[in-house]
Amino acid sequence: MVDLTKRADTAQGAIISLLKREADKGIDLGEITARVVVAIDYSASMQGRYANGEVQDLVERVLALSLAGLDDDGDIQVHFFHNDPFPPQEVDSSSYSGFVDRWRSGKTMGGTNYAGVMKAILAEAGHGKKGLGKRLFGRGSAQPEGPVAVPTLVLFVTDGEPFDKDATKKLLVEASGKPVFWQFLGLGYSPQFLQDLDxxxxxxxxxxxxxxxxxxKATADETWFHAVLEEYVTSWVPAARQAGLIA
Known part of the structure; x- marks a missing residue:
């Protein structure tokens, strides 16, 4: 069984390292917090990554990130998706072992759509169509809602382009005024579509x-945590504060 405490310490070290790097430039980022969410592709092309334990390892790393002090709840929301999103699952230190195999038992893999699971994550974070009385879609929907204390960090794990490219791009533009950052992790590829999103x-x-x-799974913990945290900590957080999205 993975040592979550050791991984959480490594994650915390990555956060401290990034903060120190910015401090050396004269930039004080203050306290970094996040509600940690992971969205994971359940399309057929991901079969091997589920079978070899890579997806379970991803969940464990994201949980360790939460336990590192980034998220004070000590648990994470896991959103699996294929053509459509599945209901979110809560994972904590008492339920993570064997979680992925338990969840996928009896479930059929499908295609790849991003927008549906993104809408579900935004709605659950309180930034969907009914959030604060504003519509996510429609005129002026990209405008900030006002600062929040704890933003949402979404690690979006996928190994292929979606069928719903236009809907995905539209949603991300409209959601840019929300306190939510989408960190895409391309497994085995980095296609033009994901670069376009960035x-x-x-x-x-x-x-x-x-x-x-x-x-x-073969990537060292320290390298992995730096890769998924760097843009959130050093770029998005200061930009979101300046834009009035987060406190």
Whole structure:
């Protein structure tokens, strides 16, 4: 069984290292917090990564990130998706062992759509169509809602492009005024579509990060945590504060 405490210490070290790097430039980022969420592709092409334990390892790393002090709840929300999103699952230190195999037992893999699970995550975070009386979609929906104390950090894990590219781009632009950052992790690929998401214009702030790994399970913990945290900590947090999205 993975040592969650050791991994949480490594995650905390990555956060401290990034903060120190910015402090050396004269930038004080203060306290970094987040509600940690992971969205995981359940399309057929991901079969091998589920079978070899890579997806379970991803969940454990994200949980360790939560336990590192980034998220004071000590648990994470896991959103699996294929053509459609599945109901979210809560994972903590008492339920993580064997979680992925238990969840996927009897479930059929499908295709790949991003927008549905993104809408579900935004709604659960309180930034969906009914959040604060404002519509996520429609005129002026990209405008900030006002600062929140704890933003949402979404690690979005996928190994392929979605069928709903236009809907995904539209949603991310419209959600750019929300206190939610989308860190994409491309497994085995980094296609033009994900690069396009990372460089889209028309947003309140750049709310998308991108990193890719051939095999995340084979990536050292320190390298992994730095890769998924760097843009959130050093770019999005200061930009979101300046835009009035987070306190």
């Amino acid at each position: 460089t889209m214009g028309g947003r309140v702030v750049d709310n998308v990060g991108l990193t890719s790994m051939q095999d995340s």
